[in-house]
Amino acid sequence: MGITKTEIYSTEHNRLGTILKVLGHPARIAILQYIINQKACICNDLVEELGLAQATISQHLKELKNIGIIKGSIEGKSVCYCIDEQVWRQYQQDINAFFNQEVTVTDCC
Amino acid sequence: MGITKTEIYSTEHNRLGTILKVLGHPARIAILQYIINQKACICNDLVEELGLAQATISQHLKELKNIGIIKGSIEGKSVCYCIDEQVWRQYQQDINAFFNQEVTVTDCC
């Protein structure tokens, strides 16, 4: 099959699943970290910074844009990417809500 | 290709990527949430709870076990799964360390 049966899960679980899936790749983590470190926006520095082809970087950026966590604005002939702080904080909350749950275990294990 | 070039990323980014990738599927989020809700361990209730085939649930459980976030212990003819609290807290920290970074944006955007 290869296709996720999204219709059987709650909206919240699908949402969280999608976000974490996009974040679940070292290139995209590295891209986000680089954008955060540079504070300002960047563009094709990423191609040199990570060792991936330009097409590949562009594709990863597209996925990050799809979930809204970054946004790009045209800056001459290059594009300036940066974190969307509002979306970032929203996802931060969503992920914290899941991970900061009280987890207790009874009997076995 | 279809294969991630792990050798070009830092250990930390690979680690975080792997964890988030496993968590990045609604079935696995739902499984974790169910295990947390039931506090104690569960087994094949999941097959009825979610609407997936037994083989599919078993496979998702295996991936969760692979990253150590759950552990199972044999309980008669069934298996009792529960959160590994220590690993959970470790991942909680790792994810928080990434997400609770101060994110600021300069100029453009």
Added chain:
DNA sequence: TTTATATATCGCAATATTACGATATTAAAA
């Protein structure tokens, strides 16, 4: 011992992802 139940694993089909070269597209620079 035979049967039933719970899980794991295998093998497979359908689809998704990763990566990249080649090729647009767009805007600055010459």
Added chain:
DNA sequence: TTTTAATATCGTAATATTGCGATATATAAA
């Protein structure tokens, strides 16, 4: 206007993931 540089998109190959039926395995129950 031509050239150059930065991105995006297309097409494609290699590989991974999702899901499931069939089957193995192991233990309790009859």
